Amino acid sequence: MSASPAGLVDLLNLVDLTDLLVKEKALVFRGFGITAESYDEVTTALLPRRLAYIHGNSPRTKVGQNVYTSTEYPPEFTISMHNEMSYAHTWPSRLLFFCEQAPTSGGATPVVDGQLWLESMDPEIRDAFAGGVRYIQNLHDGYGLGKSWQATFETEDPAEVEAFLDKAGADWKWKGDGTLWISQLRPATTRHPVTDTEVWFNQADQFHIAGLGDDAREMAELLSEDEMPQSVTFADGSPIPAEYITHIQETGLRLAVDVDWQAGSLLLIDNVLVGHGRRPFTGPRRVLVAMSG
Known part of the structure; x- marks a missing residue:
């Protein structure tokens, strides 16, 4: 061979x-x-x-x-x-x-x-995420911050996007400027389909302003949270503390x-x-x- x-x-x-x-x-x-x-x-x-x-x-x-x-x-x-x-x-x-x-x-x-990532998390933080997380996206119509809805869904057809989001169980609406607003409630953990192992499985830290760079934090000073290209909250809409995000990121990188x-x-x-x-x-x-x- x-x-x-x-x-x-x-x-x-x-x-x-x-x-x-x-x-x-x-x-x-x-x-x-x-x-x-x-x-x-x-x-x-x-x-x-x-x-x-x-x-x-x-x-x-x-x-x-x-x-x-x-x-x-x-x-x-x-x-x-x-x-x-x-x-x-x-x-x-x-x-x-x-x-x-x-x-x-x-x-x-x-x-x-x-x-290992899940089991190494501070129990207080792990418990706080038990209800899941809500992801918010604002996808512009070709000109703006972040990705456009066309690039995100690889189509120019709004009807295709709407059908996809309906199947996904997402909340969505078109704004007056052509921006597509999306809200999705997702679990913070999942289980592997073969082993049934429970794992940490969310991207709250990559949607949260505290997990992004200085440019994003400067952007947040100019836009409301609901206008950001992406943001995240707990399932009930309450804010996720910045220190939780820092702990999640540092734990994952330390164990990697x-x-x-x-x-x-x-x-x-x-x-x-x-x-x-x-x-x-x-x-x-x-x-x-x-x-x-």
């Missing part, structure tokens, strides 16, 4: 990948000579049901058949631990990251065990294990059992990601 993209595909045919991934939670593949050209073939083998990033809230560029750049935040920022699209009514079960170009320094993808990147390497994660993030980096870095149900 050769150390090549075809060799990796042959290897995957010999193992029960679902059982292996549930057991290990995250898998790293190195030394198979994966390139941007062969990534699609390998992705098809690893992700049999590749998904579009519909209702995704982070800035990305679509570069292939449901293949995207990893989150395009400036390199000096840490991206806190999270499970992809845990704020939505459905989410991908697997994520496959591919390093096309490794950075000069830093830029690791940290991963954290979601059960860094996966350092080499060009051509892959990282496959179970998106329920494992949260992920990004360390700051220098130099050019290109990591692609695909998702599956």
